[in-house]
Amino acid sequence: MKSDKSIILLEFNELCPSLMQRFIQEGKLPNFQRFYEQSEVYTTDAEEQAPFLEPWIQWVTVHSGLPYSEHQVFLLDEGYKLKAKSIWDIVSEAGLKVWVCGSMNVNYHSPLNGYVMPDFWSTKITPNTAELIPYFRFVQKQVQEHTNDYVPLSRAEYLRFLGFMSSHGLSLQTINAIIQQLIREKITAKYRWQRATIADKLQFDLFCWYYRKLKPQFSTFFINSTAHFQHMYWRNMEPEQFQVKPSATEQREYEKAILFGYQEMDQLIGGFLNLLDNNTTLILSTALSQQPCLTYENIGGKHLYRPRKFEKLLEFAGINSKFVCSPVMAEEFHIRFENNQDATEAEQNLLALQVNQRPMMRLRRTGNDIYGGCGIFDELPNDATLTFVNSGKSIPFFKIFYQIEEIKSGMHHPDGILWIRKPNCQHSVHQEKVSLLAIAPTILELLDVPKADFMKTTALV
Structure with a gap:
């Protein structure tokens, strides 16, 4: 044609x-x-x-x-x-x-x-x-x-x-x-x-x-x-x-x-x-x-947190299997594992992360693929603590994560x-x-x- x-x-x-x-x-x-x-x-x-x-x-x-x-x-x-x-x-x-x-x-x-x-x-x-x-x-x-x-x-x-x-x-x-x-x-x-x-x-x-x-x-x-x-x-x-x-x-x-x-x-x-x-x-x-975006105004606006390096987050969560991690938009990311079993275990470990005794991860797993990010949107204090419940170990939250500077407003x-x-x-x-x-x-x-x-x-x- x-x-x-x-x-x-x-x-x-x-x-x-x-x-x-x-x-x-x-x-x-x-x-x-x-x-x-x-x-x-x-x-x-x-x-x-x-x-x-x-x-x-x-x-x-x-x-x-x-x-x-x-x-x-x-x-x-x-x-x-x-x-x-x-x-x-x-x-x-x-x-x-x-x-x-x-x-x-x-x-x-x-x-x-x-x-x-x-x-x-x-x-x-x-x-x-x-x-x-x-x-x-x-x-x-x-x-x-x-x-x-x-x-x-x-x-x-x-x-x-x-x-x-x-x-x-x-x-x-x-x-x-x-x-x-x-x-x-x-x-x-x-x-x-x-x-x-x-x-x-x-x-x-x-x-x-x-x-x-x-x-x-x-x-x-x-x-x-x-x-x-x-x-x-x-x-x-x-x-x-x-x-x-x-x-x-x-x-x-x-x-x-x-x-x-x-x-x-x-x-x-x-x-x-x-x-x-x-x-x-x-x-x-x-x-x-x-x-x-007015939905989060009662908690001081929607704050977003993202890992500084995704490998450090997964290491802290005790995830040792092979993976490929790709940032998406804002706080979200993809993690792909070699098989479903590794992805299932990683999902469980990530869900065991807490900030100041609050569950923090928002995840969606499909097969060997996990899509998610930090599910806490209010402003965290500078001394916030990240804890891996399965082992009891803790670390300053902002050593692993950083706050995206601006408050989401659209x-x-x-x-x-x-x-x-x-x-x-x-x-x-x-x-x-x-x-x-x-x-x-x-x-x-x-x-x-x-x-x-x-x-x-x-x-x-």
């Missing part, structure tokens, strides 16, 4: 319809405003509630056209469990090229006519070409350890990454942004959190380089930085919503953190609009959004943004919400590719 049509699906995770309209009306997002005014505008409904309202669930729905009740992918890094074909599989089988750049919780069927780079929390699905491994591994370590003071990367790894990017689209704008970021951190000893937007710029450079090389008919581009800012800094944006108020020092640094994220993404939107030709449809989807909401900018730039605003299930068949319809039989929802166009 030959086609002169193409689609770029921008997956800007969890941006909020209400905040987008607010910032546009304030004149702070000129590129988003231009995109909006040239698009068919929808609000999507994830049609799920907690605990099934999670981006790693909703993005699988977007990509497959299946609800959670059918695709059954519940955890991050479980995309490999998806049995159905995703949009890129169907487009590839139709003879068209694809370029999947960072999409969350993906699976793909080989051979694929194009390239796939999974999200950076993925350990079981890797890029389908060795060409992308240097980028994928480097950024993966940065993302998985972004809250830790120590990122296990050597000087040689930094140099190899720089070498890779210099031959894969690294722009002068991104180089300048990196330099300015490092200078700002050096002068102020603050703003390390803004590094997430540098990763977005690097990924945009990489996307553009492969986009021009492959000329794909379908491509995706996923980023998560502003979703993270919303989770951490909503309290600073709207302190009047919360019982626990940020300090004056925190406000000086974080009051405009969320706006900063939207404005950084606005610059990327400008780059994408400049990348388009007259045959390309640009789609923005956020899958879901966020709202103020939580998920089922509404999402969906803007479809077709080459004719026709604008309309649809008042009724639409299902996430409609996105996959809509993309296939726009590419003149028949939707899969398992997709029950009709296209929006």
Whole structure:
């Protein structure tokens, strides 16, 4: 099949319809405003509630056209469990090229006519070409350890990454942004959190380089930085919503953190609009959004704790069997053992950990795989004690764990943004919400590719 049509699906995770309209009306997002005014505008409904309202669930729905009740992918890094074909599989089988750049919780069927780079929390699905491994591994370590003071990367790894990017689209704008970021951190000893937007710029450079090389008919581009800012800094944006108020020092640094994220993404939107030709449809989807997290205000807000080194935690818990541990988001992690028996024994040991005589671990075991994290969310005293009940041994809690600095203040909401900018730039605003299930068949319809039989929802166009 030959086609002169193409689609770029921008997956800007969890941006909020209400905040987008607010910032546009304030004149702070000129590129988003231009995109909006040239698009068919929808609000999507994830049609799920907690605990099934999670981006790693909703993005699988977007990509497959299946609800959670059918695709059954519940955890991050479980995309490999998806049995159905995703949009890129169907487009590839139709003879068209694809370029999947960072999409969350993906699976793909080989051979694929194009390239796939999974999200950076993925350990079981890797890029389908060795060409992308240097980028994928480097950024993966940065993302998985972004809250830790120590990122296990050597000087040689930094140099190899720089070498890779210099031959894969690294722009002068991104180089300048990196330099300015490092200078700002050096002068102020603050703003390390803004590094997430540098990763977005690097990924945009990489996307553009492969986009021009492959000329794909379908491509995706996923980023998560502003979703993270919303989770951490909503309290600073709207302190009047919360019982626990940020300090004056925190406000000086974080009051405009969320706006900063939207404005950084606005610059990327400008780059994408400049990348388009007259045959390309640009789609923005956020899958879901966020709202103020007020659930934990009666305990002083939701505090998150994460192991400094996962190996030290498992050693303290008397776990000697072989395992592979992978950080996920915030306080959560995966531990994979060689067999079910080892995983069962490890689960029992981890459940025997207590902090100040309180059970502390929140775990979910599936076969030889344990997914979990610290289940205590109130603020612990500096002298908190971690005890392994099975042996009676104790150690200062903060010798094994550290507290992620900010108090979580944003939580998920089922509404999402969906803007479809077709080459004719026709604008309309649809008042009724639409299902996430409609996105996959809509993309296939726009590419003149028949939707899969398992997709029950009709296209929006």
